[in-house]
Amino acid sequence: MSLAMRPPTAAVPVSVPASSAAAHAPAGARRGFAPAVALLDVGLLVAAFAVAHVARFPWELSAVRPQAGWVEFATAPAIILIWTSLLSTFRTRDPRIAGIGGDEYRRLVTASLVSVAVVAVVAYAAQLDLARGYVAIAFPLGLLLLVVGRWVVRTALARSRARGLRLQDVLIVGDTEDVRYVGRRIAATPSAGYRVRAVVTDCVPVGTAIDLGPVSAPVVSGIDDVLALARSEGVSAVVVAGAVRGGHERLRRLGWQLEEHGVELVVSSPLSDIAAGRVHERPVDGLPLMHIETPDYRRRGGKRLLDIVGASLGLVLLAPVLAVIALAVRLDDGGPVFFRQTRVGRGGAEFPILKFRTMCVDAEARMAALHDVNEGAGPLFKMKDDPRVTRVGTFLRKTSLDELPQLWNVLSGSMSLVGPRPALPREVALYEDFADRRLLVTPGITGLWQVSGRSDLDWAEGVRLDLHYVENWSFLHDLVILARTVPSVLRSRGAY
Structure with a gap:
């Protein structure tokens, strides 16, 4: 029995497979998944090699030179067979990794690169003269189609799991607090593929309902x-x-006893919100110790370069949009175009954040009268139907266009394109339990808080997401968040 880290977004980060017997467990969530994905892989690879053949040997369609491309045509089925076999060898279709985390894509890319190497070695040994243009089209296109295919499968699987389908029923065992924490993470992440059937514990009487957030379990x-x-x-x-x-x-x-009945044993790690890339297994006499890398908050030069390039391009390309918005804000009520507010940045340094004004000019003075109807989380003040918001401001908030002037904050260095939410001084004064670690990095225009719900999140969840970003930053993670920001803004979830 061995320990293996699960993806960081999963509710249960450490998994202990029972044995190969568990692979045959009668779980409806797994039945037929791998064969269906295998058929999809074969179809996509056939399409990729067909496109490569037509693109490299277009005269074949008119039969002008029927002898050209026959070697490639004859070897394509063998290459596809090798490629799909390696996809199976690297377990890219394992239901345990499907639909969540990056392990599925990493295995897919690794299997594809090995396929290229195997084909190259075999072609050299057998002295097969494959056209370079054919190879240059077929393999990159095949990999691209495989990645897109897995993304489509992942999207469909996530939607199915969100509706309560294709889920594995599990029992949670442990103390009440541990059960509640892990159960809530599972319930909040149906894309991980688990559903809590019941709780087993000695801490509370049988029949007690344990609150797991959106659901409860007896x-x-x-x-x-x-x-x-x-x-x-x-x-x-x-x-x-x-x-x-x-x-x-x-x-x-x-684990041994469950193995006999085809039931998996899954062990929750005591660690939480730690990216899998920071965890390295160090076995000591059969005991898998997990070594956690210390995050480096200084070596982020690539991030600053992305900020400068992105903010500069944004200000230049969006200049006409900025001018139209500025004019609309001025004509709406005659007040100032911009709203400046003090926020707390990296290291606790205060800076003036810049936004298009979306409220009436005396909004700050009227806030005290609205204190009793605050809908915001924690020390935040938010209202879905705030009477202080102007007509133009309502549209700007829904579309997040009011935040475009923050590109200037990014260019000046007080903010970043991606980072924790820029905090108000009154929020920072109430920080407790290491929440001030959000100030270790530069705040951002967007971040995990924005793509995960913004104002719809409660205070604790918002802090947790910001701390997860701070601890597990990567350049690729920033690019993913930027890509997720566009659909999040279009949905307007939590934007008010």
């Missing part, structure tokens, strides 16, 4: 009965949240 028995319950409830996995009575030895034996 306590069905104590920990001593977990094996019998796993069999009677027909679950496909048992999730151990935190420590269990009996320690490592009992957990080890439980």
Whole structure:
């Protein structure tokens, strides 16, 4: 039994496969998934090689030179067979990694690169003269189509799981607080493929309902009965949240017992919000220790370059839009175009944030009268139907166009394109329990908080997302957040 890290967005970051027997567990969420994806892979690769053949040997269609391209035509089926076999060897269609995290794409790219190497070696050994143009089209196009195909499958799978379909029923075992924390993460992330059937704990009476956020789960028995319950409830996995009575030895034996019945054992790591790239397994005499890399908050030169280029291009290309918005704000009520407010940036330094004005000129003075109807999270003040918002301001907030002037803040260095939400001084004064770690990096125009719901998030969830970004920053992560910002803005979720 071995420990393996799951993707960071998954609710349960550490998984212990029971054995190969578990692969044959009667789980409806898995049945037929791999064969269907395999057929899709074959179809996409056939299309890629067909396009490559037509593009490289277009005269074949008119039969002007029927002898050209026959080697490529004859070897294409063998190449496709090798490629699809390696996709299976690298377990790119494993239901455990489907639909969440980046492991699926990493395996896909690795298997494809190995396929290129195998074909190159075989072609050299057999002295096959494959046209370079044919190879240069077929392999990149094949990889691109495979990635797009997996993205389509992932999107469909996520939507299906969000509707409660293709989910694995699991039991959660552990102390009440651990069960509640892990259960809430599972319930909030249906794309991970789990659904909590029931809770097994010795801490509260049987029949008690444990609140897991959007759902609740009943306590069905104590920990001593977990094996019998796993069999009677027909679950496909048992999730151990935190420590269990009996320690490592009992957990080890439980894994063996569950293995006999085709039930997986999944162990929740005590770590939370740690990206998989920062975790490295270091085995010590059969004990898999997890080494956590310390984040470096200084070596982010590429991020600053992206900020300068992105903000400069944005200000130049959007200049006509900025001018139209400025004119609309001025004509709406005759007040100033811009709104400046003090925010707290990196290292606690205060700076004036720049926005298009969306409220009446005396908005700050009227805020005290609206204190009792505040709908914001924590120390934030937010109202879905704030009477202080102007007519133009309502549109600007819905479309997030009021934040475009912050590109100047990015260019000046006080903000970044991506980062934690820029905090107000009164928020910072209330920080507790390491929330001030948000100030270790430069705040951003967009971030995980924006693409995850913005004002619809509660205060604790917003802080958690910001801290996750601070601890697990990567250049690629910034690009992903920027790409997710566009559809998030179009949906206007949490924008008010």
